[in-house]
Amino acid sequence: xxxxxxxxxxxxxxxxAPAAGAQTVGFADAIKILAASCGKDIESYCKSxxxxxxxxxxxxxxxxxxxxxxxxxxxxxxxxLIQERLAAQAEAPKLCNRDAQQYCKxxxxxxxxxxxxxxxxxxxxxKKCNTAIDLAGYR
Amino acid sequence: MKNFxxxxxxxxxxxxxxxxxxxxxxxxxxxxxxxxxxxxxxxDLTADELQKAAIExxxxxxxxxxxxxxxxxxxxxxxxxxxVEITFDFDSARIRPESYETVGLIADALHTPYLQGQTFFIVxxxxxxxxxxxxxxxxxxxxxxxxxxxxxxxxxxxxxxFAVGLGEEQLRDPANPDAAVNRRVQxxxxxxx
Numbered sequence: 226x227x228x229x230x231x232x233x234x235x236x237x238x239x240x241x242a243p244a245a246g247a248q249t250v251g252f253a254d255a256i257k258i259l260a261a262s263c264g265k266d267i268e269s270y271c272k273s274x275x276x277x278x279x280x281x282x283x284x285x286x287x288x289x290x291x292x293x294x295x296x297x298x299x300x301x302x303x304x305x306l307i308q309e310r311l312a313a314q315a316e317a318p319k320l321c322n323r324d325a326q327q328y329c330k331x332x333x334x335x336x337x338x339x340x341x342x343x344x345x346x347x348x349x350x351x352k353k354c355n356t357a358i359d360l361a362g363y364r
Numbered sequence: 365m366k367n368f369x370x371x372x373x374x375x376x377x378x379x380x381x382x383x384x385x386x387x388x389x390x391x392x393x394x395x396x397x398x399x400x401x402x403x404x405x406x407x408d409l410t411a412d413e414l415q416k417a418a419i420e421x422x423x424x425x426x427x428x429x430x431x432x433x434x435x436x437x438x439x440x441x442x443x444x445x446x447x448v449e450i451t452f453d454f455d456s457a458r459i460r461p462e463s464y465e466t467v468g469l470i471a472d473a474l475h476t477p478y479l480q481g482q483t484f485f486i487v488x489x490x491x492x493x494x495x496x497x498x499x500x501x502x503x504x505x506x507x508x509x510x511x512x513x514x515x516x517x518x519x520x521x522x523x524x525x526f527a528v529g530l531g532e533e534q535l536r537d538p539a540n541p542d543a544a545v546n547r548r549v550q551x552x553x554x555x556x557x
Contacts, residue, residue, distance in 0.1 A: 264462075
């Protein structure tokens, strides 16, 4: 993992980088929408489903006809919010690679050292990289 | 007290407060990061060893309550760690919707470069109500449920996360073994492999 600037998640996602200017939200903010919009439906129809393996959103989808309209709308949103944040975090190290080489020479990778350096150098760092850091939720 | 009265309430907690009995402020990602980061080099302890130590503690010192804490207690106490409250269905490892956000916060923290690449134990604890072996098993399943949610739904790399259940073998407040403060999910940073 030495050479990974951010040591990002094992390349799972297809790197659908969010469009420039788009925003992403954190995992907690995403999943709490599910609890808020679908809490009742979860307790009614998904008593044996679990949070793991997207079990709750899958169960809600299977019970689509019964769950509330708001829940049906939001359960889809929650999944895409999580995917967008994951994609942004996978992209950030790549989009900041050049800046890291330029402004963080000699900084030892790991434990967030490079990120700290980039945050400190934010005024000089490229817009591309700064945006990537924002979208990854790393600021 | 056979019937692991794990609590008389509908939902049992395996979790608890953020830092003693201080008035709780809302948990944040950065609070988790700050408590967990800065691990020293590699720690020589595997999740299996810790799990085994808890089981041996029950075998070696049977009884309603553990007469002493785990031999590994000092070692664990020296590591970077954080306690969170996560609520589960009664007598079950199913995470309740009100705790989704907390699990999401753990994912947010573990996905930052500050913590990536380090190894973490997710340790479940109960209070001392009920049978010790039952508590140990339930806490283990609950720790696994948290790990599974993090690894699958939130894509935290699984090779760095290990679930352990310590039941009531490592009480946070041994003077008050049945206190809620003992029910918790503990995240422990074992450092870089």
